[in-house]
Amino acid sequence: MLPLNVKSLLEKQQYRIVGRHSAVKVCYWTRQRLTQGRACYKELWYGNVQSHRCMQMTPFLGCNYRCAYCWRIHSGDRPEYVWQEYPAQLSELDDPAHILEEAVRLRRSLLIGYKANPLVDQKVFEEALKPSMVTFSLTGEPTLYPRLGELIGEARRRSIVAYLVTNGSMPEVLENLNPLPDQLYISLQGSNEEAFKKVARPLVKDAWQRLVKSLELLSSLTGVRRVLRITVVKNINDSDAEGYARLMSIANPDYVEVKAYEWVGESQSRLPKNAMPWMSDIVALSEKISGASGYVKRGEFEPSGVVLLSRS
Template sequence: MKMNKTENSNGNKYIPKEIYNILRKQHYQIKDHSAVKLCGWVRKSLLENKNCYKSKFYGIATHRCIQCTPSVIWCQQNCIFCWRVLPTDLNDDNDKFNKNIYYKLPKWKEPEEVMNDIFEMHRTIIMGYKGILDRIGEKKFNEAINPKHVAISLSGEPTIYPYLDELIKLFHKKGLSTFVVSNGILTDVIEKINPTQLYISLDAYDLDSYKKICRGKETQWEKILNTLDILESKKRTCLRTTLIRGYNDNIEKFIPLYEGANTNFIELKSYMNVGYSRKRLNLDDMLRHDEIINLSKTVEENSFYKLEDDAFDSRVSLLVNENRRINPKIKFE
């Protein structure tokens, strides 16, 4: 059978060969349009008994978390801080990747198939640790092979997947909690979905900063603002701002947006110089943890958000809405 010109040697007809090979080199497990990658914190939890900031803030069992996406390369933005490979990172014909391949949508699989693909890919990854049970312990290994939490946040924009609402419900039916991280552009999807916790990435404070940082369009920024307007009606929400030195670290400019959205939580997190973001930004563009704390205190002093917690290793802080205070720790079943 003749292979499609975009199809790689593993038979994936949706992802350009060069991008697919890069993702595989970065240890992505990929099945059609979905992918799973072991979070570095899961590895640290298994081998060093260290937990991620989501465990500290929200009570997530780090070693029982799946980091996944139902739309691995499809996103409306090209954020300069994104760790994934972007068409503009490649030396090939970028215009070809952008117009003819990169944004061409796949034939989407049904949500139950996607869920099963995600479980299968996660199991494949975790089984690689079976050979070092003496280091991990059989109990922790068995817990990791039976996850209880799904972070739909790996790469791509999850709301592009047309059955995201159904996928979330299937995970919940299986007894797993869900965190969804979205760029907020598809407001109608945001209104529909009900994950355990909904994150909206808010990395710009106006149209100019949005074009510079997320490299998006004016119409997309307007849609993000529409999404901010509806977040108060959602049950458990968080705005996450990735801070880049000299780009968006004037935190006072975000405060009107934070208060207008009235989310339960805000996370302020330093940009991290990892993955393909190293082609676009430098180590000096990261903020120190003490700088994150100082910016958090500025938000605290000028809004109804109060600094609740922080995690040094991840250079991140958690602020809680005093007017809509809920316990950050989730009561998992």
């Protein structure tokens, strides 16, 4: 699926390729929890998260969006890195159990160096080697992996909490997903079709309509915590609080995260530094969205530039 030079680049960036089409990487907040005792906002807000035991991975490295804010490299970002990212050409899919087992093993190999670090509590280190949670995100679009439901089932059989982050481009997958994850995120790249296309740069023609369909489906799901994540890019998708409120009314999420784009990785070649909002910008926008939607502010976490809203 990936050319050798792309695999090599990802491995230099501390990704580990799992089988034919998956990858795992140690999350920044796992490292922070190990060395500094700091927890990510998900641990502070959602309760079933332990930052040092959260495995961040993707079952599918390809994506049908080319989001301007994405930190990873897209095909064509640099002349030497060009490949068919979507639709992917796969002759065979990896087994879900194998993907999960290999991801755990490779994550452990990335963590092993922390054992000798004097800043790391050994009990916390030993716990970190055994993930209690998996987030299907990291890179690519997880719902493009046709056996995603089985993969979530494999996590559940191992008593691993599963979070799924999707761009909402595959409503037919969400409609038939069984079992559902413990927490389901749908990302919002814009409050209207014009802003959405500027940020998401989708490779599918009807991406906006498919996103709206996914939002409609989200409102009907039960037994799963439902979250919308708005990634804010300054001067592109940061001015239409009423538009976001309309999308929220369609999806009826339990929570909404209003989160600042971070000027990191490959996104630095696509967006100017001043496209990254200040925390004050995020607070101001979240207050407008709150006023337009009736959702109330539940918390803010400046290290990640995020504000949490929930139904009152």
